[in-house]
Amino acid sequence: MAGTGVTYAPRPVADQLSLRRSNLSLVLRHLDASGPLSRARLAQATGLTKATVSSLVAELAERGLVREGDVERGAVGRPGHQVQMNGPGACGIGIELNVDYVASVVVDLAGRVVASDHLALPASRLGPDAVLDEVARVADAALAVVAAESSHAAGVTLALPGGVDATEGTLTYAPNLGWREVAVVAALAERLGDRDVPVRVDNEANLAALGEYRAGAAAGTPDLLLLTGEVGVGGGVISGGRLLRGGRGYGGEVGHMQLDPHGDECGCGRRGCWETLAGLTPLMRAAAGPGDDLLDPTVPLEHRLTELSRRAEAGDARTLAALAQVGSWLGLGAALLVNVLNPTVLVLGGYFATLGPWLTEPVRRQLTERVVAPGAGGCRVQLSTLGFAAAVRGGAQVALDAVLDDPTIVSGPVTASRPMSTAGA
Amino acid sequence: MAGTGVTYAPRPVADQLSLRRSNLSLVLRHLDASGPLSRARLAQATGLTKATVSSLVAELAERGLVREGDVERGAVGRPGHQVQMNGPGACGIGIELNVDYVASVVVDLAGRVVASDHLALPASRLGPDAVLDEVARVADAALAVVAAESSHAAGVTLALPGGVDATEGTLTYAPNLGWREVAVVAALAERLGDRDVPVRVDNEANLAALGEYRAGAAAGTPDLLLLTGEVGVGGGVISGGRLLRGGRGYGGEVGHMQLDPHGDECGCGRRGCWETLAGLTPLMRAAAGPGDDLLDPTVPLEHRLTELSRRAEAGDARTLAALAQVGSWLGLGAALLVNVLNPTVLVLGGYFATLGPWLTEPVRRQLTERVVAPGAGGCRVQLSTLGFAAAVRGGAQVALDAVLDDPTIVSGPVTASRPMSTAGA
Numbered sequence: 029m030a031g032t033g034v035t036y037a038p039r040p041v042a043d044q045l046s047l048r049r050s051n052l053s054l055v056l057r058h059l060d061a062s063g064p065l066s067r068a069r070l071a072q073a074t075g076l077t078k079a080t081v082s083s084l085v086a087e088l089a090e091r092g093l094v095r096e097g098d099v100e101r102g103a104v105g106r107p108g109h110q111v112q113m114n115g116p117g118a119c120g121i122g123i124e125l126n127v128d129y130v131a132s133v134v135v136d137l138a139g140r141v142v143a144s145d146h147l148a149l150p151a152s153r154l155g156p157d158a159v160l161d162e163v164a165r166v167a168d169a170a171l172a173v174v175a176a177e178s179s180h181a182a183g184v185t186l187a188l189p190g191g192v193d194a195t196e197g198t199l200t201y202a203p204n205l206g207w208r209e210v211a212v213v214a215a216l217a218e219r220l221g222d223r224d225v226p227v228r229v230d231n232e233a234n235l236a237a238l239g240e241y242r243a244g245a246a247a248g249t250p251d252l253l254l255l256t257g258e259v260g261v262g263g264g265v266i267s268g269g270r271l272l273r274g275g276r277g278y279g280g281e282v283g284h285m286q287l288d289p290h291g292d293e294c295g296c297g298r299r300g301c302w303e304t305l306a307g308l309t310p311l312m313r314a315a316a317g318p319g320d321d322l323l324d325p326t327v328p329l330e331h332r333l334t335e336l337s338r339r340a341e342a343g344d345a346r347t348l349a350a351l352a353q354v355g356s357w358l359g360l361g362a363a364l365l366v367n368v369l370n371p372t373v374l375v376l377g378g379y380f381a382t383l384g385p386w387l388t389e390p391v392r393r394q395l396t397e398r399v400v401a402p403g404a405g406g407c408r409v410q411l412s413t414l415g416f417a418a419a420v421r422g423g424a425q426v427a428l429d430a431v432l433d434d435p436t437i438v439s440g441p442v443t444a445s446r447p448m449s450t451a452g453a
Numbered sequence: 454m455a456g457t458g459v460t461y462a463p464r465p466v467a468d469q470l471s472l473r474r475s476n477l478s479l480v481l482r483h484l485d486a487s488g489p490l491s492r493a494r495l496a497q498a499t500g501l502t503k504a505t506v507s508s509l510v511a512e513l514a515e516r517g518l519v520r521e522g523d524v525e526r527g528a529v530g531r532p533g534h535q536v537q538m539n540g541p542g543a544c545g546i547g548i549e550l551n552v553d554y555v556a557s558v559v560v561d562l563a564g565r566v567v568a569s570d571h572l573a574l575p576a577s578r579l580g581p582d583a584v585l586d587e588v589a590r591v592a593d594a595a596l597a598v599v600a601a602e603s604s605h606a607a608g609v610t611l612a613l614p615g616g617v618d619a620t621e622g623t624l625t626y627a628p629n630l631g632w633r634e635v636a637v638v639a640a641l642a643e644r645l646g647d648r649d650v651p652v653r654v655d656n657e658a659n660l661a662a663l664g665e666y667r668a669g670a671a672a673g674t675p676d677l678l679l680l681t682g683e684v685g686v687g688g689g690v691i692s693g694g695r696l697l698r699g700g701r702g703y704g705g706e707v708g709h710m711q712l713d714p715h716g717d718e719c720g721c722g723r724r725g726c727w728e729t730l731a732g733l734t735p736l737m738r739a740a741a742g743p744g745d746d747l748l749d750p751t752v753p754l755e756h757r758l759t760e761l762s763r764r765a766e767a768g769d770a771r772t773l774a775a776l777a778q779v780g781s782w783l784g785l786g787a788a789l790l791v792n793v794l795n796p797t798v799l800v801l802g803g804y805f806a807t808l809g810p811w812l813t814e815p816v817r818r819q820l821t822e823r824v825v826a827p828g829a830g831g832c833r834v835q836l837s838t839l840g841f842a843a844a845v846r847g848g849a850q851v852a853l854d855a856v857l858d859d860p861t862i863v864s865g866p867v868t869a870s871r872p873m874s875t876a877g878a
Contacts, residue, residue: 046500047472075471191825191826191827200826200827201825201826201827249700250700251699251700263793265793267692267697267699267704268695268697268698270693272692272693272697272794273693273795274676274692274794274795274796274797274830275674275675275676275795275796275797275830275831275832276795276797276826276830276831277795278792278795278825278826278830279692279793279794279795280793281792281793281795281824281825281826282792282793283825284792284823284825285789285792285793286712286785286788286789286823287711287712287714288713288714289712289713290715296825298822298823360711363711364710364711364789365793367703367706367707367709367710368688368690368704368705368706368707368710368790368793368794369697369699369704369793370698370699370700370701370702370703370704370706371699371700372699372700372701397723398709398711398723399706400616400626400703400706400708400709400721401616401625401626401701401703401706402616402625402626405699405700405701405703406700406701407700
């Protein structure tokens with residue numbers, strides 16, 4: 029007997045109507061997690077009767093969310109059709125607005141990436157109004173893709189590089205954009221006008237953590253820490269299978285942990301922040317010689333990262349020393365977080381993944397040395413395979429999760445000619 | 454539309470039997486959270502029909518978990534009896550084993566402390582076998598109290614000062630006890646022999662956080678961070694209403710965060726750990742003059758803390774400077790954690806609470822300066838009112854939560870003559 033995963037608040041109501049909704053969700057989530065299953069196996073897995081499962085599957089099929097799959101020939105019983113997620117039944121849209129680009133992805137219920145887009149945009153120079161006009165255009169294009177697929181748009185989730193009050197739907201602060209207190213959800217919903225689609229917002233690293241949790245190399249690991257290197261250092265925490273958001277949704281702010289009281293001044297005005305030790309700027313500064321292109325802000329970041337990797341591969345001593353030093357500071361902060369959070373996997377994303385071949389070892393070494401629990405508390409280190417696309421992927425998934433949680437928000441098959449809507453959401 | 458509290462794993466099965474169990478739990482948790490309620494109000498609050506609520510209440514009463522309360526005279530309708538938790542229906546037992554004491558508490562379903570005990574024990578000098586014999590005796594005494602109350606023993610939870618694998622029921626490491634890899638749950642269950650009572654184990658700071666969450670001044674705050682000063686610095690995190698345990702249950706290890714790379718060596722062999730900056734030892738060292746009793750390990754800690762408070766109250770400059778310095782380091786580490794976790798409340802426990810009058814302000818100042826989100830992300834600072842009793846309180850609650858989660862583990866009223874059991878658990 030062990031385990032103390034207790035909750036305090038009474039759980040949601042479970043009357044007959046919500047029981048049906050909850051069972052529809054249960055079946056859909058099982059299919060989502062396990063892939064195609066026969067009704068018999070679904071019954072086994074959920075503990076529901078076969079008759080109930082058949083009725084639930086029929087309703088899900090009517091709503092366009094599942095479909096008949098291949099015939100399963102098991103060891104016992106009659107062969108039966110498997111049931112599987114119907115990808116085109118619904119799509120989620122994730123959009124990321126960052127300092128110099130807008131990116132988007134459309135993901136269907138089966139996890140297929142239906143479309144993706146990436147567009148350079150000097151967001152920090154334009155004001156919120158002009159930028160949100162552009163974001164709305166990107167959302168419009170994504171919604172058009174969903175309509176062309178005769179699918180339901182389950183929602184649009186916007187990922188932002190800053191502190192987000194997700195409940196209020198506002199961006200509170202985004203130093204790198206120069207924005208404060210922008211009611212982004214209201215602004216975007218207004219721009220999308222009669223397209224009655226749910227709009228949500230969250231911090232980019234939080235959504236990237238969700239993306240990794242749902243579609244990354246460590247998908248399904250309930251205790252996962254994502255550390256992502258972009259202009260700053262971002263963090264997203266999945267704890268017990270849920271995104272750790274904190275009381276106001278500001279959780280995962282790791283870039284300004286003070287790790288060296290005698291360290292350099294940070295752009296935030298404080299001293300010795302993690303970003304000043306393990307961020308892109310200190311890496312480039314340590315790696316660059318005099319007049320080096322690595323420090324030229326007019327050269328696109330990808331090109332500078334490619335050049336850095338090339339030098340590291342060629343065995344350049346200055347580059348390797350810079351990577352070892354930044355990797356060590358990255359590992360030191362990671363070890364601190366691993367002590368607090370005890371994740372099963374630490375995913376390195378953004379440019380930490382790009383430079384993973386040189387950063388992973390120093391990070392592992394610090395975890396081994398500095399995590400108090402034996403064997404780094406069981407934490408392994410993995411590189412993101414989603415890279416910079418993790419946040420949009422997580423955003424799309426947030427929209428799809430609304431369908432998985434309550435399949436009745438999708439009313440049934442739509443045709444291309446019918447106006448797209450979230451149908452009773 | 455906002456909020457991304459999604460989960461990945463399919464939720465538990467909801468067939469008719471588990472629905473009944475879940476509704477019994479729902480009603481019991483509502484009464485637990487709200488206090489006495491009429492059946493009509495319970496129906497309103499849960500969304501269940503009045504007939505269902507009456508049937509559920511009847512079953513809970515039969516199991517001895519609720520009872521009729523005062524007559525409620527509302528504005529409308531006939532006056533009716535309220536239903537309330539029946540305290541003696543079940544009791545939870547929390548036991549804390551620390552470096553120099555064993556403490557225990559028996560708490561009933563209504564939150565009443567039925568009994569408590571505190572016993573000096575040089576645990577770090579005796580081996581695990583002798584100490585666990587003593588713990589078993591304390592558990593036995595607590596079980597006798599429960600039996601004398603004609604109550605059900607819902608379980609015993611042991612709080613330990615170290616890394617605990619709660620799933621396996623083992624203490625992995627406890628530097629201050631000098632223990633490694635002790636299968637405490639098995640050892641204690643064996644000593645309790647035919648007393649068929651569930652035994653659980655967890656880290657003391659985790660359980661203290663649960664204690665604060667359930668019975669402290671900030672009870673019910675879903676995002677709560679507890680920092681407790683004892684021999685080391687302990688941390689416990691409640692996130693979204695659940696204890697953050699991490700993949701193997703090692704979460705909340707905050708004492709060895711490296712906050713000063715140039716700092717003093719720590720007992721753990723590392724350098725600049727938080728404990729070396731905000732722990733009891735650096736505080737006493739900074740506050741003490743030459744040959745000062747504050748540094749005498751033979752003087753009980755309570756006496757030394759009382760003396761320190763006396764000096765601070767008297768305005769002694771050295772003492773006040775030491776408290777300001779330690780408070781500042783405490784706040785610096787707290788700010789880092791508040792950035793990562795965004796708690797709504799930071800509870801200071803253990804001797805941080807005892808010395809709260811002098812530590813709170815420097816902590817608040819650091820939060821204001823160092824938390825990136827505006828207004829410290831909404832985090833307020835409170836002193837624990839449970840103090841050193843928080844861990845045993847949390848332990849008792851973990852046992853009681855098993856009943857709140859599944860009231861059917863209690864089979865019905867017991868009499869003093871019937872052997873105590875967890876009846877079908």
